Amino acid sequence: MPRHRCTVYSExxxxxxxxxxxxxxxxxxxxxxxxxxxTCKECYDEANETxxxxxxxxQDLKSKVSFLTLASPLDAPSTTDLVLxxxxxxxxxxxxxxxxxxxSRSPVFRAMLENDMEESRSGTIKIADVSYDALRAxxxxxxxxxxxxxxxxxxxxxxxxxxxxxxxxxxxxxxxxISKLNWEKAIVxxxxxxxxxxxxxxxxxxxxxxxNMDNLTKNEDYTELVxxxxxxxxEIYEAYLxxxxxxxxxxxx
Amino acid sequence: MPRHRCTVYSExxxxxxxxxxxxxxxxxxxxxxxxxxxTCKECYDEANETxxxxxxxxQDLKSKVSFLTLASPLDAPSTTDLVLxxxxxxxxxxxxxxxxxxxSRSPVFRAMLENDMEESRSGTIKIADVSYDALRAxxxxxxxxxxxxxxxxxxxxxxxxxxxxxxxxxxxxxxxxISKLNWEKAIVxxxxxxxxxxxxxxxxxxxxxxxNMDNLTKNEDYTELVxxxxxxxxEIYEAYLxxxxxxxxxxxx
Numbered sequence: 001m002p003r004h005r006c007t008v009y010s011e012x013x014x015x016x017x018x019x020x021x022x023x024x025x026x027x028x029x030x031x032x033x034x035x036x037x038x039t040c041k042e043c044y045d046e047a048n049e050t051x052x053x054x055x056x057x058x059q060d061l062k063s064k065v066s067f068l069t070l071a072s073p074l075d076a077p078s079t080t081d082l083v084l085x086x087x088x089x090x091x092x093x094x095x096x097x098x099x100x101x102x103x104s105r106s107p108v109f110r111a112m113l114e115n116d117m118e119e120s121r122s123g124t125i126k127i128a129d130v131s132y133d134a135l136r137a138x139x140x141x142x143x144x145x146x147x148x149x150x151x152x153x154x155x156x157x158x159x160x161x162x163x164x165x166x167x168x169x170x171x172x173x174x175x176x177x178i179s180k181l182n183w184e185k186a187i188v189x190x191x192x193x194x195x196x197x198x199x200x201x202x203x204x205x206x207x208x209x210x211x212n213m214d215n216l217t218k219n220e221d222y223t224e225l226v227x228x229x230x231x232x233x234x235e236i237y238e239a240y241l242x243x244x245x246x247x248x249x250x251x252x253x
Numbered sequence: 254m255p256r257h258r259c260t261v262y263s264e265x266x267x268x269x270x271x272x273x274x275x276x277x278x279x280x281x282x283x284x285x286x287x288x289x290x291x292t293c294k295e296c297y298d299e300a301n302e303t304x305x306x307x308x309x310x311x312q313d314l315k316s317k318v319s320f321l322t323l324a325s326p327l328d329a330p331s332t333t334d335l336v337l338x339x340x341x342x343x344x345x346x347x348x349x350x351x352x353x354x355x356x357s358r359s360p361v362f363r364a365m366l367e368n369d370m371e372e373s374r375s376g377t378i379k380i381a382d383v384s385y386d387a388l389r390a391x392x393x394x395x396x397x398x399x400x401x402x403x404x405x406x407x408x409x410x411x412x413x414x415x416x417x418x419x420x421x422x423x424x425x426x427x428x429x430x431i432s433k434l435n436w437e438k439a440i441v442x443x444x445x446x447x448x449x450x451x452x453x454x455x456x457x458x459x460x461x462x463x464x465n466m467d468n469l470t471k472n473e474d475y476t477e478l479v480x481x482x483x484x485x486x487x488e489i490y491e492a493y494l495x496x497x498x499x500x501x502x503x504x505x506x
Contacts, residue, residue, distance in 0.1 A: 041291040098353050100329075100353070145321050
């Protein structure tokens with residue numbers, strides 16, 4: 001990043017002998033040869049202005065995000081008008097929320113609550129196959145667009161994001177899982193992403209698998225996937241074959 | 254803004270005669286002299302990476318803003334739990350809203366609604382001295398962080414932003430009014446900003462007045478301000494005097 005310590009270049013800064021012509025970089029203030037020339041002064045100034053403009057935009061957007069973030073209903077439940085219940089866990093407390101927020105964030109909740117369905121009448125939405133902690137994090141995300149993720153939580157929230165069509169949450173979890181991808185997790189993530197229509201994660205996991213084809217059949221997750229979902233294993237091999245054909249065509253073989 | 258059409262510089266691009274050494278700018282692709290040198294290639298590449306990173310951040314923040322934006326309660330009033338009423342206008346319809354949103358956006362509404370005050374019990378908040386249109390725009394802003402402004406609406410919303418301590422709205426209106434400032438509006442804006450503690454607008458208006466001191470006493474708004482708020486006129490003269498003293502000191506007079 002340019003550090004903007006402007007040094008005005010003067011004629012005396014370069015040598016008369018043209019083999020040794022040097023300029024001083026306005027950004028890092030080091031001397032450089034014509035071979036390492038980057039930009040003229042005008043473009044440097046323009047780029048600085050652009051950078052300042054980007055910084056202002058980022059500041060404005062952050063302040064807008066902060067304004068639009070709602071307090072979690074768990075911190076201030078007094079005005080809530082429904083509860084969510086992790087249906088498999090009868091000992092967990094319910095989680096209070098606002099219809100208006102759920103309707104605004106998820107087309108699935110909208111359909112549930114704006115039509116005269118049971119959830120709308122009873123003010124209780126049962127959520128199947130979810131722990132209290134995951135449901136709590138899910139509701140919090142609907143209010144704040146923030147979640148504290150680890151691998152398990154990212155998977156749980158991605159599933160909820162897919163089920164209730166909260167695209168922003170799904171993308172947030174996919175991004176996290178992609179950032180943590182490695183060969184050890186690649187096959188499990190590939191299968192998981194396929195199951196929940198997380199295309200970006202699936203592509204990223206497939207790319208990691210392609211880089212490790214030599215070790216594929218030795219991987220335990222692979223052996224398990226052959227048993228549970230052989231069609232998906234076929235997809236891996238088809239991608240591998242297509243890549244090999246492409247490479248061969250590029251090399252003119 | 255750099256246009257990133259990278260041209261690799263080659264030795265032949267500069268002349269052997271050192272009086273005519275030229276480099277090619279990697280951004281605008283024009284040749285430049287050492288006198289117009291901006292940055293070295295490394296800093297140019299770094300600046301490009303920074304720019305890409307800023308663009309990604311802006312994209313992420315915009316998507317977060319879009320996720321956090323709520324539907325206006327005027328479009329979907331079914332789950333609202335209170336109404337706002339422009340108290341001076343008995344023929345206007347009331348405006349539905351959600352306690353949770355009002356509480357989240359304004360400490361004044363929070364105090365009103367979280368303590369057992371009349372507004373909380375009745376579910377009606379009367380707003381004095383405001384038109385239906387301004388109140389509607391105000392409520393919309395609390396849900397969306399957006400408003401369609403002209404000069405009058407910006408003033409109305411700034412007043413509401415100040416009264417209900419919605420800082421984000423107040424700053425938004427100040428920014429708009431500052432962007433439209435000119436000599437014709439400067440005195441009115443200066444007095445308005447003073448009345449509503451809009452410090453940035455007041456400073457900006459004062460700066461415009463300072464640039465037009467020759468015309469000050471001929472201005473009708475000035476004549477009116479002398480009548481209505483002479484203390485504020487004194488502030489203008491004090492600022493003018495301080496500036497003159499400073500200028501004299503700088504020039505060593």
